[in-house]
Every structure is written in structure tokens, then in C-alpha cells.
Amino acid sequence: MNYLIGMDIGGTNVVCGLVDTKGKLLHKIKQPTEASKGSSYVFDKIGLMIEDLVLQAGIEKSQVSVIGVGTPGFIDPIKGITLFAGNLRWTQVHTADEISRRTGLPVFIDNDVRMYVYGEAVCGAARGYEHVLGITIGTGLAASMINNGQLYYGGGYMAGELGHILMPEISYRCGCGMTGCLETAVSGTGIARQAREQLENGRVSIMQEWLKDSSLEALTAADVSKAFDAGDPLAVEVMNHTGMLLGKGLAAAVTLYSPDIIVIGGGGALAGERLFASMREQLKQSVYSGYWDRLTIKTAEMLDDAGIVGSALAAWGRLGIAR
Amino acid sequence: MNYLIGMDIGGTNVVCGLVDTKGKLLHKIKQPTEASKGSSYVFDKIGLMIEDLVLQAGIEKSQVSVIGVGTPGFIDPIKGITLFAGNLRWTQVHTADEISRRTGLPVFIDNDVRMYVYGEAVCGAARGYEHVLGITIGTGLAASMINNGQLYYGGGYMAGELGHILMPEISYRCGCGMTGCLETAVSGTGIARQAREQLENGRVSIMQEWLKDSSLEALTAADVSKAFDAGDPLAVEVMNHTGMLLGKGLAAAVTLYSPDIIVIGGGGALAGERLFASMREQLKQSVYSGYWDRLTIKTAEMLDDAGIVGSALAAWGRLGIAR
Known part of the structure; x- marks a missing residue:
């Protein structure tokens, strides 16, 4: 079975969720973002969160196909760069590469609101x-x-x-x-x-x-x-x-x-x-x-979960695997 | 060599143009629409205009791949229906089928402004x-x-x-x-x-x-x-x-x-x-x-020709032939 991970990096919290390929949210964990400690710190924390999520859900990381990430601000979803996110104080941060390097998984990023709307459009x-x-x-x-x-x-x-x-x-x-x-x-x-x-x-x-x-x-x-x-x-x-x-x-x-x-x-x-x-x-x-x-x-029907499910499914689509 | 025909059916005139697959307008003819005589009359006239255009250009009709048509008003481009065009007094007119029947060629229709903009976007x-x-x-x-x-x-x-x-x-x-x-x-x-x-x-x-x-x-x-x-x-x-x-x-x-x-x-x-x-x-x-x-x-650069070239190229694209 293929699993997906959806993530929302907000100014206050990082939320990671394990999602199946139908968009069902299976398990979710949350940590404070602590953006003031710098983006490297946030990405290290995200690396550990993904390990933790997989452990708590009782699956192997190799069963996860892709990670989708929503971040606030202006994003280049093709290059995987957060161009500018005021409330994270990020400028030109290579979010997709950084998370991919720490997890060994393919990562796609997008704007958090787009991912929220995508979640509601597909599953909400x-x-x-x-x-x-x-x-x-x-x-x-x-x-x-x-x-x-x-x-x-x-x-x-x-x-x-x-x-x-x-x-x-x-x-x-x-x-x-x-x-x-x-x-x-x-x-x-x-x-x-x-x-x-x-x-x-x-x-x-x-x-x-x-x-x-x-x-x-x-x-x-x-x-x-x-x-x-x-x-x-x-x-x-x-x-x-x-x-x-x-x-x-x-x-x-x-x-x-x-x-x-x-x-x-x-x-x-x-x-x-x-x-x-x-x-x-x-x-x-x-x-x-x-x-x-x-x-x-x-x-909206899915409340805070829309962004998690949306980013997971959007990444799944971008990975090019026919559902 | 493949040729395309682009057409603009306006409240005042019908303009037909022979266009090559690079979007070059080769020859153009114009007739008053006379919409008041009813849509059948207009379509009969269009059938003759196409014959005339091909004759004047010195090509065979079999060399024409497709006809693209822009009409004013609300259009269903998938069904090929002019849903409502006030200045033609047309409601639910099966424009694509009517022109296809009179010419023996595949016909795609769309809104005239969309075709104008498409022409300027591709060639203008x-x-x-x-x-x-x-x-x-x-x-x-x-x-x-x-x-x-x-x-x-x-x-x-x-x-x-x-x-x-x-x-x-x-x-x-x-x-x-x-x-x-x-x-x-x-x-x-x-x-x-x-x-x-x-x-x-x-x-x-x-x-x-x-x-x-x-x-x-x-x-x-x-x-x-x-x-x-x-x-x-x-x-x-x-x-x-x-x-x-x-x-x-x-x-x-x-x-x-x-x-x-x-x-x-x-x-x-x-x-x-x-x-x-x-x-x-x-x-x-x-x-x-x-x-x-x-x-x-x-x-805009192409003046009145944008709609002709745009509808010809859009139809060519919809025919699914790789350029």
C-alpha cells in the first residue's frame, strides 16, 4: 500500500499527516514551528517529525511515496522554493530540497491556501x-x-x-x-x-x-x-x-x-x-x-485538515502516478 | 500541405480566411452576414464562401484540414453550439454541425473574443x-x-x-x-x-x-x-x-x-x-x-485578422494534430 504525507508549515505550528491515496487522513502530529530559530532548525525538526509520524502510524518509511508541503507566502512550486514568506521570515528558501534531503523522499511544495482549496475541492x-x-x-x-x-x-x-x-x-x-x-x-x-x-x-x-x-x-x-x-x-x-x-x-x-x-x-x-x-x-x-x-x-468541511490532505494529494498527482 | 480556414461571424460581416499551419493568413474574403434572413441562410452563404475561398486561393478543398469559427455571445465550444448571440439573434444554434454539413470538413467553434485573443497570443x-x-x-x-x-x-x-x-x-x-x-x-x-x-x-x-x-x-x-x-x-x-x-x-x-x-x-x-x-x-x-x-x-498587432488566425489555429489544435 502506498501512503502519502501532507504537511502544513505555518507561522505558529508545523502539522504533518499521513494520508492514503484516496485522501483519508490516517494520523496527524503537530509541533511548534519556532521559525525564529532559522529554517535549518525547522527542517531538522521536520525530518524528525516525519520519522515520528511513520513510527506512530506503524508503517515503514519506504511505504511513503511522496511528501506534499504547503507554506505561506509566494512559492515557486516547480523549483520547490519558498520565494517569500513573511511570517516565517523566509526568503528564497529551497524548501523541497531541504526536506527531501532530510527524509530521502520526493517532496513537492505549494502555497498553503492553494493546498487548502485543493483539499476541499478533491475531498471536501x-x-x-x-x-x-x-x-x-x-x-x-x-x-x-x-x-x-x-x-x-x-x-x-x-x-x-x-x-x-x-x-x-x-x-x-x-x-x-x-x-x-x-x-x-x-x-x-x-x-x-x-x-x-x-x-x-x-x-x-x-x-x-x-x-x-x-x-x-x-x-x-x-x-x-x-x-x-x-x-x-x-x-x-x-x-x-x-x-x-x-x-x-x-x-x-x-x-x-x-x-x-x-x-x-x-x-x-x-x-x-x-x-x-x-x-x-x-x-x-x-x-x-x-x-x-x-x-x-x-x-469548508475539512477545517484544518484540508491543507494536509490537499498537499498530500497534489504531490501524489505531481509524482505522475495514475490513481 | 495542410491548410486551415478561420472564420469570424459578426453581426455585420462574415469573414473567411485561408491560414497556413504557422498562422500566416494567405487569403481572405468578406460578405455581409444578413443575419435577419435566418441562420440557415447564413450557413448556406458560408458554405458557398468556403468554396469561393478555396477556388480563389487555387487549392483543393481536400487540402483543408479544419475550419475554426468565432461567433459572438455565449458559446459551448465542446458541443459546438452558439447558446446565445444577441446581435445575430441566434439562440441554441448548432453552428459547428451546420457548417460541417455544408462543407464536409471538421468544424470547431468558440467565442469571437477568445479567438481574437488567441490569435494575438500565438501570432501577434x-x-x-x-x-x-x-x-x-x-x-x-x-x-x-x-x-x-x-x-x-x-x-x-x-x-x-x-x-x-x-x-x-x-x-x-x-x-x-x-x-x-x-x-x-x-x-x-x-x-x-x-x-x-x-x-x-x-x-x-x-x-x-x-x-x-x-x-x-x-x-x-x-x-x-x-x-x-x-x-x-x-x-x-x-x-x-x-x-x-x-x-x-x-x-x-x-x-x-x-x-x-x-x-x-x-x-x-x-x-x-x-x-x-x-x-x-x-x-x-x-x-x-x-x-x-x-x-x-x-x-494588438493583427487588427481584424487576429480572430481569423486565432480560430484557425485553435481549431487546428483541437483537431489534435501535433504541430
Whole structure:
């Protein structure tokens, strides 16, 4: 039997999973990334994690066909290089070679969001759809498109930066250097920022009672969700506004990509209908009816496992073994 | 020697061209479409045009490998059906079968703008680029994306409707049912409409002298270009505004598609720098610098022949003959 390994190297944790060739996650282990200790340290740790994973799962390493790795940032999946990953502080890191050298296995790398969307497309909420737009709402807003079952990369492997579409309604400065990027408002960070700004401007909200002596900086998107559920007018306003902005951004993506389905994942997807109701309403108004009529919208099903399964299966595909 | 035939069925004319397998246009003939006489009449005419083309070129029909056809509107290129083409008044027309029956040759059809962009990508301004965003500015604003050398269709073959991205700056009603579509302002029609609206609102312009006794309805985008060259402030304003809007629309497309090059064609491309200067300035401001730095922008090179050559070569590719 052939096994695959899928891996997600995040700013906080490294997660490795043993996956079968049908995409079933069999066993999973997690370690803190400790990126501050340098990439060599992280790769040494990953080498040991793979040994540990194989041992815990009770298989031989020779039964593992390939390792697939998702990392944040800009990736060259052909050369196997992490070009730039801000939250790992990696620039031009030869991720695939480094992990291959430490494990003796073929390694393919890709962007973590692409792998998440690929996992959901093959085994999750978008199973059976040919044209899948996947987005993740977390610290930022990311997206990836699968067209005819194939990942869409674009020039420089840079396609899909939905979070960096400009919106006239937004005036926050973005880390990318522009002002008004969608993700500065439509993200966990963005939702908290909008609420904080309103409270600073003197708006009254149940959230102030929860914060008590903490500074406004402690406010999170989860607090806004909770306040929404309590009927707090400010929280309702922030969620509706965020959903409206997301709907406008998605309208551009739907019109250009023409997906069959939009899958929404990431921590922000936990906001659910608080965010999606106004998003759906805005999206319907902002696209030609021919798109809307054939569009399905779902939340992601696989949670954190999508990236593990996606990177394992994508690597399996790239190894060129017919399934 | 193998020959190909490329064809463009437009609302006004049918153009047929004999093309070699390297994409060189050898001979071309044109006839009025007369779509009002029904699709059967048009197909009968096309059958005769093909005979005529082969005769004039001095070759045997048996030397023609395939016919590629571009038609406007929504197309199913796999089934060979023109699903809906407003300006031909065709709904669910089996274009490929009808032409194949009258010529005895294999026929592949596709959307005319996709074929235009494919022609420019293979033989024209975008030759040698892998990721090509092509747009045509004419009566409307259309676009098509080529990713890794392959046409991007999306679900329902409906991708790329750049002209139907909504812009908060635009309040014109669009034929598609929405209000504020980019093409209602960024198109030949849209440029004329903006100028006309300003003149109706009492603005003064050299264009009024040119019109004399003609109604404002007679005003065209070419008049606005001419007035721009004469330094007419209204024309300058309309062109700059149109270029700015196009730049904003392209920013969304660049961020989502990540093209290596944008090729701008159609009659509107004749406006040249009058339109492109402000477009470029806006686009640069509205995309992450990583996109801008690697982006090339060119005007189309092949004029009306791009669609003929593109449809011939696309059909040749679909016939599955290795070049």
C-alpha cells in the first residue's frame, strides 16, 4: 500500500499527516514551528517529525511515496522554493530540497491556501465540482481558483490575491503598500479593527463591558461574533458591512473566473451566516444573473485538515502516478 | 500541405480566411452576414464562401484540414453550439454541425473574443508570453485569459466578462440587467455616451461645431478622439475618466489572473495613448507592485485578422494534430 504525507508549515505550528491515496487522513502530529530559530532548525525538526509520524502510524518509511508541503507566502512550486514568506521570515528558501534531503523522499511544495482549496475541492465541500473558487478568511483574506480540476497559478504563480483588490469603501493601509485592500477589512483582523475604530469614535457596545480593563487592542473578531449574537447594533453593523464588502469582492472574482462553487474556509468561516447573509445578498446584486443562477456557495468541511490532505494529494498527482 | 480556414461571424460581416499551419493568413474574403434572413441562410452563404475561398486561393478543398469559427455571445465550444448571440439573434444554434454539413470538413467553434485573443497570443502582440489577458474595446468591453498557453473558460464557458464588473463611479444601466457595468462607460459606445451626457448638461466643446445640425446621437468615440487631439477640455476629461475606469477594472483582473501581458485590441485600441496614459497610471496605483513590475502592456498587432488566425489555429489544435 502506498501512503502519502501532507504537511502544513505555518507561522505558529508545523502539522504533518499521513494520508492514503484516496485522501483519508490516517494520523496527524503537530509541533511548534519556532521559525525564529532559522529554517535549518525547522527542517531538522521536520525530518524528525516525519520519522515520528511513520513510527506512530506503524508503517515503514519506504511505504511513503511522496511528501506534499504547503507554506505561506509566494512559492515557486516547480523549483520547490519558498520565494517569500513573511511570517516565517523566509526568503528564497529551497524548501523541497531541504526536506527531501532530510527524509530521502520526493517532496513537492505549494502555497498553503492553494493546498487548502485543493483539499476541499478533491475531498471536501467542493467534491465533484470542476471550477472551484476557494477563499480563506483568517488573519488575511486569501483565495485560489481551480479550473477544470486544475490549480490556476497565473504568471509568477501569483494569481488569486482577492485580499488585495481595492475597495473605495475601505481606507485602511495594507501591509502590501497599498491603501484600501479588501483584506484590511474582510478578515479576522479587519473585523476587529472596524469594531475597535467605531468604539474609539465613541460608539456604545456590549463589547466594552466584556473588555473591562483590557485595552481595545484585545478585541477580536470572535468578540464581534458574540456581540452579534447578543443583538449588539454595532456588531451587527460591522458584520453586515464586512459581508457586503466580501460580496463586492467576490462579484469581481465570479465575473472573471466563473466558478461553479465558492468554498469559504479559514477561521473567519466560523462567523457563518453572521457574515454570509449580507455577502450573499450583495453578491447576487453585483453579478450578471447568468453567474448567480449556476453558483453554489458552501463553507469548508475539512477545517484544518484540508491543507494536509490537499498537499498530500497534489504531490501524489505531481509524482505522475495514475490513481 | 495542410491548410486551415478561420472564420469570424459578426453581426455585420462574415469573414473567411485561408491560414497556413504557422498562422500566416494567405487569403481572405468578406460578405455581409444578413443575419435577419435566418441562420440557415447564413450557413448556406458560408458554405458557398468556403468554396469561393478555396477556388480563389487555387487549392483543393481536400487540402483543408479544419475550419475554426468565432461567433459572438455565449458559446459551448465542446458541443459546438452558439447558446446565445444577441446581435445575430441566434439562440441554441448548432453552428459547428451546420457548417460541417455544408462543407464536409471538421468544424470547431468558440467565442469571437477568445479567438481574437488567441490569435494575438500565438501570432501577434503576445507571442512568447504564457499568461495573456486580452481585452477588446469596441461596442462593448470583452476579455479573455490565456493561462499557461491555454484558453481559460471557467464554468459554463463564461469566464472573463470584464465589461460586467461593477464600478461605483458608473451609473449607466447595462443591457445585462445591472447598473454600473464597466462596459457602459469603457467602450466606444460608452465614450460617446459620456461626452453626449456632458454636452446635454450644457458643457461647451468643439464637438458641438462639428455636429452642427446633426443630433447629439450622431456623436462617436472617434469624434471624442479627434476633439482630444484638438485639446478640447471635455474630450480630454472623458478620455482620462474612461482610462481611469479601465485601469481600475484591469487592476481587479491583474490581481486575480496574474497575466504576464495585457493586449488591448478592438476599435477602441485606436484611441491609443489618449486612453492608455490614464489607464496605465491608475492600474499602477491599484495593484500590488509585484504584479506591476512584471507586467507588459501592448496594443494588438493583427487588427481584424487576429480572430481569423486565432480560430484557425485553435481549431487546428483541437483537431489534435501535433504541430
